[in-house]
Amino acid sequence: MKGDHGLVVVGVGTAGERGFQMLHRFAEISDSLEAHGINIVFVYPKASARHVFDAISIRGARYRGKTCLFLDGDGRLFRKPLPPRAVRAVYLDASMRPVETTSVMLDSETWAEELRSFLADIVGRRLH
Template sequence: MFDLDVALLSPDQQVISLRDIAGTAGLVIAGLGRGAERGFQMAHRFHDAGDQLATAGVNLAFVYPHDSRRHVLDPISVACARLRRHPYLLLDPEGRFFRRTVPPRSLSALSVSSRMERLNCLSADLNDAAWERTFRAFLVARIPGGLHELR
């Protein structure tokens, strides 16, 4: 699904590894296919979930393929990433993060522990009206200590 050791690029052009941004209880990585929502849209839509996960020690990162550079490096997404700490917006600058291409208008998510051990995964079609609810349920399941409802 993903190569977890590949260096990624933040909207402010900083090189970041997933290990560097994993929380004390792990990380949820959401890889987005071509034609997915722009970085600032995903950051806005899932800001509440990112904050709640971070409070529980799990960080959330949205990773875009190298050919979707404009979705992460556009001025609005850059400003949004600076203003909000969670979720992270990242770019695969060299096209090596995605082992398999994520289909257009879709999301593939992977939950990992703080030691980067794979825990659970999810694929969602962004054309499906229930994709956000499905992804939020995936995020809720990742909160340590039981079930919670993400606002």
């Protein structure tokens, strides 16, 4: 699942965006990460199964050509459950050590830009 240079795990809290929305919204930066050897996955709590296993999200994941939408069935991905409408992203290096983390609330008008900026910074570090 991890790329040659690591993995970004994006945890999406309950009442967050559907899988296909996240795949579409972050497609360009996801492609850039993957071009630099860093894979990205979106992980949802078990209660959000309908956000991950709806037909459009499944087709979106197939279109990307890799497994990128997951359910955290046991609630073990993050130490504490994410609050509703929250997103937490963790960048893990090639040794799977956490390098950087960010959390954003989907209620903020700038949440997508904040997350995209976090992901772009990871790409920027690979360039230097």
